[in-house]
Amino acid sequence: MLADNNRIAIHPILPIPEREEVFFYWNGQKLKAKSGEMIASALIANGISIFGHHHKDGSAQGIFCANGQCSQCSVIANGVAVKSCMTAVSENMIVQSLEGLPILPAEDTPLNFEPLEYIKTDVLIIGGGPAGLSAAIELGKQNIQTLLIDDKNALGGKLVLQTHKFFGSQEDSSAGTRGIDISKNLSEELAKFGSVEIWLNSTAVFVFSDKKVGILKDGVYKIVEPKRILNTAGAREKFLRFPGNNLARIYGAGAFQTLVNRDLVRPTKRLFIIGGGNVGLIAGYHSLQAGIEVVGLAEAMPVCGGYKVHSDKLKRFGVPIYTSHSILCANGKESVESITIAEIDKNFQPIPKTEKTFACDTILIAVGLNPLNEFTCEAMDAGIPVKAAGDALEIAEASSAMFNGKIAGVKIAAELKGNKENPIPEEWYAKAEELKSPPGIIKSYQTPEKEEGVFPVLHCLQEIPCNPCTTVCPTNSIKTEDGSLMAVPVYQGSCIGCGKCLLICPGLAITLVDYRKDKENPTVSIVYEVTNYPVQIGEKKILNDIDANELGEYAITAVQDFPKQHTQIVKFQVPKAIAKKVAGFRIQDASVSAPIDKPIIFEKTSDEAMICLCERVSVGQVRALIKKGITDLNLIKAITRAGMGPCGSKTCEVLIKGLLREEGIPDKEVVPNTKRPLFIEISLAKFPDGSAK
Structure with missing residues (x-):
């Protein structure tokens, strides 16, 4: 018997649960x-x-x-x-x-069809990630009958995978809190509202033209008839x-x-x-x-x-x-x-x-995501009022997903209650735009020239939507340049050396320089949360600046543990000439990343790469059809079977469209795939006879 020795036995952030x-x-x-x-x-x-x-x-x-x-x-x-x-x-x-x-099973295998259960609800939310949870909470506050479904065995979506602290603002998107904790907090908040029913292990199959939605719940097929649909199903990877x-x-x-x-x-x-x-x-x-x-x-x-x-x-x-x-x-x-x-x-x-x-x-x-928008399109075709939020609407950070999920929930509640006035304050729309903003310009350091006392060095030089450091400073000494969420933070004031800004910074981009004990060799404090690479007093580390340029090797003088934050603050005493430049230290040896002596050049051409993994269709096969003038994805599918596999063209369609663009074919000349009527593969045995209503 093989041993399951690929399990993680120690993790700096996540507990290792005892499981049967x-x-x-x-x-x-x-x-x-x-x-x-x-x-x-x-x-x-x-x-x-x-x-x-x-x-x-x-x-x-x-x-x-x-x-x-x-x-x-x-x-x-x-x-x-x-x-x-x-x-x-x-x-x-x-x-x-x-x-x-x-x-395949033998032809005489009996299929035991069960009566079909129909459920009505005011709102069906497809997807229990950050956007879906935030919307459901707002609907719960308004006592709107809501059914929230998710295909996993726990709520949270990608939040349950995020061990890092979130960006954004503390007030609107729990900035400075780890994704795994945000998931827990949202789930606990949602549990307060009895009007919201939650189905886990439940996959939306299709939104049908008769305004009903097929859902496979714990292996049992059901029909849900909603007045509104909110698609928060997320995205799929490219x-x-x-x-x-x-x-x-x-x-x-x-x-x-x-x-x-x-x-x-x-x-x-x-x-x-x-x-x-x-x-x-x-x-x-x-x-x-x-x-x-x-x-x-x-x-x-x-x-x-x-x-x-x-x-x-x-x-x-x-x-x-x-x-x-x-x-x-x-x-x-x-x-x-x-x-x-x-x-x-x-x-x-x-x-x-x-x-x-x-x-x-x-x-x-990790080359991007595509919104999972099938359910939005199907609902629109069926004539069901539908909205989307989170990555199903637009690819952005989870902080943005939570906020636009909140907006969608408030809007849907107002519509169902007949409120004709816009329930969303103008500042919400501005905040939503800020939260989904891409990275902005990179600025230079604004570090104090003085070499006395104690103060933070902010190694966060790029405009991004993030401000938790400004909210925790007890002396109000860290502010963004113009007060907006996107502006770069700057230090102006009187620091007491509490280190709160270090512990909350999602980018681990703040150090503390302390001249109070030794002006010639000040102490630099660095936040650290990769504790599975342990550090100890006296151990020497290669310190580096923001661009990973080495500043020299220095010994650790102190290690402070913060168990609740799963974080340490590691201190070094360094010459004042480099103190403000220190941004971190190396933990992975350079030998790990050394290339092999002689590069391997693959003998196959790029045309021999696979464009449809389900049916093993190569790039060259599809390119040859495009060169013949074929721009209808259905015809390409009929000839090559690209898109006929179990994934239902979820992966290869994007690659084929990219190949068409590469060959100079405008998007308007491409005939899209006719989507198969089911989102996932389902055994016929799952479908009931429809006799019960």
Whole structure:
């Protein structure tokens, strides 16, 4: 029996719960799992990352999205093909790898149809993440009958994966609080309202033309008839075209964070990240907290699209970030063994002789999200009043999702109560715009010239929507430049050295410089929350500035623990010449990120990359049709089967549209796919006979 030794035994932020063990069988081998966890997580905990082989080309398959959106993780569980990321393991469950096509049940297998249950409600909210929870709370306050559904076994959406502190404002989006705690707080607030019913493990299947919604709840099909729909179902991750993109151990960022932060499973030892938005940068930080080596991060643009404080933090910890670089190929036999990246020009073409190959066992793809807007479109077609909030409306930070979810809830309540006046104050709209603002300009330091007393150095130089440091300062000495949420914070006043600003800063972008005991060698305090890389007094660390330039090696003079915040403040005594420059210290050795001596240049061309993983359709096959003048996605689907797989074109449609643009085809000339009538695959046995109403 294999040992489930890929579990995280210690985490700087997350508690390690005691959970009952169960046993299941994988291809005849007895394995351990945790009660209630998904099959995929149990397999990866036992060191199994290849879940089967594709029926067309025999290539290995494993997890990608961990969100039920793709089909890469399919297995056979107790004789039925299931998505292992959405199916809980149970005692003595027999799980088998999916080798080729699944064997269908015999024709005489009886189908026991059950009577169909109909439910009416004022509001149906699809998705229990930050936007859905915030909207439901507002509807609960107005005593509006509301049904909130979510396909997971707990509320919170992506909040339950976020161990970092949130940006935004304290008043409106709990800035300075970790996502996991925000999820708990919102869920507890929602539980106060009896008018809101919650269905977990429940997936919306389709919004039908007769104004009813099919929902699969705990495996039982039901029909809900709402007066209003609010779509807060979130988003799905984008994929990339590159040779080797059909290897196992290529994960979406959401899947990676689900494994690490929800299931406390360590899915990799050496990770390389593609994509420098906030999602990719934060995933790198979460990796370090899980004890995973982050080999590097590549971003195609000249600068990372995420917040500068996130990229600065990663670089200071010892993770190199390669801007103006992209992936050339993933290398390996069945699963990832290395990655080759290259510098790219202004046309995003690789520059010869800039290739670098790094040994890694996993590639994380974090190149953006697409709103999950199917339910909005279906409701509009059916004539049901519908709104969307969160990522289902517009991709933004969770702080923005919470606030626009609140606005949507207030609006819907007013509509149902016949209030013709706009219930939303004008300042709410302004705040909503601020919260979803992209990163702004980068400014220079405004550090005090004095070398006496104690004061904070604010290494937050980019305009981003964030202000918790201004709200906790007891002497009101930190303010934003013009008082707005987006402005850069500045120090003007009298500091008492309390350190509250250090502990609340989401970007870990504040240090405290104290000259009171030694003006020539002041003490610098640095906030630290990667305590699985332990620090102790007397230990020497390489200090660095905001850009990760080394300032020298110095010994730790003190370590203060703040258990409630899961944080430490680490102190160093340094020469005054560098005290204000110190922004952090390295924790990952440079050898982790060294490229191999000779780059691996994949023999296959970019046209041999897969554009449809479900049906193993290559870029070249689709490109050839486009060159023949075919711009109808339905015709491309009919010829190649791209889009006919289990995921229902959720991944490949975006890639094919990108290929059409690459070939110079305007979007207006592209005929979109005709969507299949169901959002997910459902066994016919789940559908009842419709006799009960």
